[in-house]
Amino acid sequence: MALQAVIFDMDGVLVDSEGFWAQAELDVFSSYGVQVTEELAANTKYMTTREVTEFWYERFPWENLDVASVEQKVITRVIEYIQSEDCTMSGVQGFIKDLKSKDYKIGLATNAPLQVADAVLEKLQVRDLFDTVHSSEFETQGKPHPAVYLTSAKNLGVPPEHCIAIEDSHSGLLAAKGAGMKTIVFTNNDESIDFDNADFRILNFEQTLLPLFG
Known part of the structure; x- marks a missing residue:
């Protein structure tokens, strides 16, 4: 892959x-x-x-x-x-920068309104690292429908099968799977979470990047 x-x-x-x-x-x-x-x-x-x-x-x-x-x-x-509030996921900025340095395209696909996504990316100071930011408010259906992911892949110019989605919910994983993408479940250090519909699992963003990313 x-x-x-x-x-x-x-x-x-x-x-x-x-x-x-x-x-x-x-x-x-x-x-x-x-x-x-x-x-x-x-x-x-x-x-x-x-x-x-x-x-x-x-x-x-x-x-x-x-x-x-x-x-x-x-x-x-x-x-x-x-x-x-202090709500940034620990290590996430470095994780995104590391992916970007490896020439991956970076996207955001959320059910939340674009106004909120803009506020989050501004808080994290990573807006310039994202190649597309897309919200389900511009689709007829939100997650678990795959539309937001299909449009994100189209905006990136990358076929869905060459994309991987990082999600924390069963609903989000279903959306990404429905779009034909590989998936990672992010558990925020909760080792009891292990959705069977995810291909991979990340406990936190401070661990070394998965071998998957090279």
Whole structure:
């Protein structure tokens, strides 16, 4: 397999931000009368921000503000958390720079809105290392649908079979697999995580680059 490109997921891979989304959604939706419960929130974990907002609106419709405006409030809150909290995955900048020095093309494929991706790359100061940054907000379906990965590969000019995706979720791995890519699950040092649909596993970004990358 001649790898030419590495495509990163964002939340849970570049930044430890999953908790920011949960808190932002609780903050914003509760302020509009939504009764956010853990049981219902579990259904939204892998949705796009628009899908999450529509999910809550259907159950607890609010007045005086459209869905898009409430969605933007969630996005703004998440960006505030990213900018103010220490959430960078340890070693990830060096990992990306090492890949770039080996002439791999680098991509980002996320279900999160592009505004959030831009904030993350600015925080990590790695925007210039990415050849493409793509969000599911520009696709008809988010992960686990493969669209965001297929478009990312197209933007990179690399066939999907020559790309490898780094993901932290079953949903993301399904999306990359569906696009025909090899996959790496990133576990953030949790040795109990070992998705059987991933081709490889990385515990953290401070270990030596896998032999896979040469």
